[in-house]
Amino acid sequence: MHEALSITEVTAYLGELLESHPLFSDLWLTGELSEFKRHAPSGHCYFSLKDEGALLRGVMWKRDAARLAALPRSGDLVLAHGRLAFYSPRGELQIYVDAILPAGVGLLYARFEELKARLEADGLFSAERKRPLPALPRRIALVTAPGGAALQDMLNILRRRCPLVEVLIAPCLVQGERAPDSIVEALYRAYGAGVDLVILARGGGAPEDLWAFNDEAVARAVFASPVPLISGVGHETDTTIVDYVADVRAPTPSSAAELAVPELAELYGLVAEAQSRMTVAVYADLADRRAELYQATRRIERHAPLRRLGRDRQQVDDLARRMERAVSTAAALRQVNLRGLAGRLEALSPLATLARGYAVARRADTGQVVTAPAHASPGVQLQITLRDGELVATVETPVRGTPAEKRRP
Amino acid sequence: MSAPTPVESYEVLYTRLQKVVASLEQGELPLAEALILYEQGVRLAADCQRLLDHAELRVQQLQSGEPASDLEA
Numbered sequence: 479m480h481e482a483l484s485i486t487e488v489t490a491y492l493g494e495l496l497e498s499h500p501l502f503s504d505l506w507l508t509g510e511l512s513e514f515k516r517h518a519p520s521g522h523c524y525f526s527l528k529d530e531g532a533l534l535r536g537v538m539w540k541r542d543a544a545r546l547a548a549l550p551r552s553g554d555l556v557l558a559h560g561r562l563a564f565y566s567p568r569g570e571l572q573i574y575v576d577a578i579l580p581a582g583v584g585l586l587y588a589r590f591e592e593l594k595a596r597l598e599a600d601g602l603f604s605a606e607r608k609r610p611l612p613a614l615p616r617r618i619a620l621v622t623a624p625g626g627a628a629l630q631d632m633l634n635i636l637r638r639r640c641p642l643v644e645v646l647i648a649p650c651l652v653q654g655e656r657a658p659d660s661i662v663e664a665l666y667r668a669y670g671a672g673v674d675l676v677i678l679a680r681g682g683g684a685p686e687d688l689w690a691f692n693d694e695a696v697a698r699a700v701f702a703s704p705v706p707l708i709s710g711v712g713h714e715t716d717t718t719i720v721d722y723v724a725d726v727r728a729p730t731p732s733s734a735a736e737l738a739v740p741e742l743a744e745l746y747g748l749v750a751e752a753q754s755r756m757t758v759a760v761y762a763d764l765a766d767r768r769a770e771l772y773q774a775t776r777r778i779e780r781h782a783p784l785r786r787l788g789r790d791r792q793q794v795d796d797l798a799r800r801m802e803r804a805v806s807t808a809a810a811l812r813q814v815n816l817r818g819l820a821g822r823l824e825a826l827s828p829l830a831t832l833a834r835g836y837a838v839a840r841r842a843d844t845g846q847v848v849t850a851p852a853h854a855s856p857g858v859q860l861q862i863t864l865r866d867g868e869l870v871a872t873v874e875t876p877v878r879g880t881p882a883e884k885r886r887p
Numbered sequence: 888m889s890a891p892t893p894v895e896s897y898e899v900l901y902t903r904l905q906k907v908v909a910s911l912e913q914g915e916l917p918l919a920e921a922l923i924l925y926e927q928g929v930r931l932a933a934d935c936q937r938l939l940d941h942a943e944l945r946v947q948q949l950q951s952g953e954p955a956s957d958l959e960a
Contacts, residue, residue: 614897616892616894617892641944642893642894642897642942643893643894644893644894644946644947645945646948647947647949649948649949649951650951664949664951667949667951671949742939745897745935748901749932750932752901752904752905755912756908756928756932759911759912759914760921762914763916763918
């Protein structure tokens, strides 16, 4: 019979055996998680891993739990890594777990899809709610890990593109169990700092590393941003819930910084454009004034005395021409009248009477027209005018009475 | 945060510059006023450019709720 051993001795021995065992000190096991509890003050997690026939108590220390992409829940099928040890005070065999992965690739994805559907139904992804980015932000908050490459990349880009802006860094944890709370807190800190643009960023990593950006509280905090928010999480191929909620989704932190600000060259261009428009306007104004001056000069010349004289002279000429025209018209008219009168005169002429066979007798000595027998005594010579010539005749016998007189009543 | 940021200073100058351009383009000012305005505009443009020339990124860190050692991890 052996010497009796104390309980402490036995359990210490058992502990040594387990610790030195190659399998039990570095163990992967699968099972269903049950009674999962995170002890709030300490941050350590306590749970059981079980299958149909057996159950094993498990512990995960705070430090290890902080690296979890997402806190597992009871009922999850998981793959756990850890070491077996004997917990003497309670006389229990325990597995001290340092990593828990969802068993089956679908688990995280399923949770992601569930949350995405719910937030979408709540309107967090609504396109109408997306706000345009400020053309030139004054103060930008970078919510990211203070020591990360993502921050340095963003600062370099902002410095190169638009060093005019002010940057506020709101540091936060970007992975691990506490990352969601830390991100939410940093976001609200940024909102309170009077920025007009927020960038929430994290460099690339494994899908589990980005899990904080698939957290509901983080998504709602992003949605609550009072100013436009750009998400730049992971690489081009990673899409997180935060990307759906953000006003603008940038594929990487660097491209988020690029989207945030215009290039300084654009601003130089705007100033130069304003300057040239101003110069064009002033020159156009001067040209207008010169044209007006020219017009005015011409108007003055039109009213100058010399020109008036010229115009008066022209008026005189016009009048003279009109007068001349009037006169010549009158003369022509008179000529026409004259011709008419001449006709009538001719009709009245004694020559016309002669033409009809009458003759005019005149005394050859005195030229007196003889209209009565008494005017010429016998022997007096008469000059008789006929249509085609004249006769000289001598009076023989005066005869009383003339046919003309006889016809008179 | 009472002091204007560089962007705010720039915006003030640039907005004034744009107003000058607009007034000059309207072209209904007396010549003397237009020329004074033009001089102002040239000065504003130079000020804008100077601001851009001398811009240096200002970076501040907000206080964090996290212990510094955690953030460095």
